[in-house]
Amino acid sequence: MSHDSLIELLDLDAEVLHDYVHDLVGWVGREAAERPRVVDLGAGSGTASLALARQLPGATVTAVDQSPEMLAHLRARADAAGLTARIRTVDADLDRPWPDLGPVEVIFAAASMHHLADPAAAVASAFRALRPGGLLVIAELESFPRFLTGTPDEELESRGHAEAAKRRHEAGMHMHEPWGHRMEQVGFTAVTERHFDIDLRPPLSAAAIRYAQVCLGRMRHGLQERLSPRELAALDELVESLPGRSDLSVRTERTVWLGRRAVHPTG
Numbered sequence: 001m002s003h004d005s006l007i008e009l010l011d012l013d014a015e016v017l018h019d020y021v022h023d024l025v026g027w028v029g030r031e032a033a034e035r036p037r038v039v040d041l042g043a044g045s046g047t048a049s050l051a052l053a054r055q056l057p058g059a060t061v062t063a064v065d066q067s068p069e070m071l072a073h074l075r076a077r078a079d080a081a082g083l084t085a086r087i088r089t090v091d092a093d094l095d096r097p098w099p100d101l102g103p104v105e106v107i108f109a110a111a112s113m114h115h116l117a118d119p120a121a122a123v124a125s126a127f128r129a130l131r132p133g134g135l136l137v138i139a140e141l142e143s144f145p146r147f148l149t150g151t152p153d154e155e156l157e158s159r160g161h162a163e164a165a166k167r168r169h170e171a172g173m174h175m176h177e178p179w180g181h182r183m184e185q186v187g188f189t190a191v192t193e194r195h196f197d198i199d200l201r202p203p204l205s206a207a208a209i210r211y212a213q214v215c216l217g218r219m220r221h222g223l224q225e226r227l228s229p230r231e232l233a234a235l236d237e238l239v240e241s242l243p244g245r246s247d248l249s250v251r252t253e254r255t256v257w258l259g260r261r262a263v264h265p266t267g
């Protein structure tokens, strides 16, 4: 699957799910130290890095990712937004020992922890990287975005999602990890869990319709060997029809865990 379509999808996340990202970063800002040094883990195209730098006064952000293409795109977005001085990038594979990230008050990981090979080790690395009093924020997808309503389209979309979930599971992704429990296990305190239900009703903006096309197009691409030729053809037709439709909505759920490395550890 092309990197370009993932970059486009992540950029569209920033636009279409703007209110969710804004609420989430606002929450982090209320909990974090002043002028925090933030690490955005698995930063991708930079949605969170840019939002964190914009919304948290005086924050500096280190965006870490293993994809040089993502990081180049992120730097270009930071330049365009006038945020170059406050966002730096680090090219690193987080499945290997983490690079020295310097003193860090906030580690933010959106839709990235599930990619890492060993979730418990990743949470422990985050704990060690944080200064006492620092925050770890893990935001994960409870459900991938859905756009269609009514039969047979909604059934076809659900069938695609079910196969895509099996594919992710077989690829070793950790989609529904007990992140809060993992955080408590390594010593994070005051772990709070929040659910965000996103439900954008029709008529959708042009960006949201494009979002539907890119999401479903990417899903279809990964299911070549898993759906029947008839289902694949129906999915192709569906994806093609999206730009002309006025009945699409965006429904997705995110769960976010926020925990603190205590200043004075207990026990």
Ligand SMILES: C[S@@+](CC[C@H](N)C(=O)[O-])C[C@H]1O[C@@H](n2cnc3c(N)ncnc32)[C@H](O)[C@@H]1O
Binding pocket: 010, 013, 041, 042, 043, 044, 045, 046, 047, 048, 064, 065, 066, 067, 070, 092, 093, 094, 095, 109, 110, 111, 112, 115, 116
């Ligand atoms: C689904 S994207 C999420 C990007 C971004 N956090 C967002 O919410 O828009 C996951 C990102 O994690 C990165 N990633 C996956 N495995 C990684 C690893 N082992 N080390 C560093 N980055 C990784 C990918 O390159 C990708 O940019």
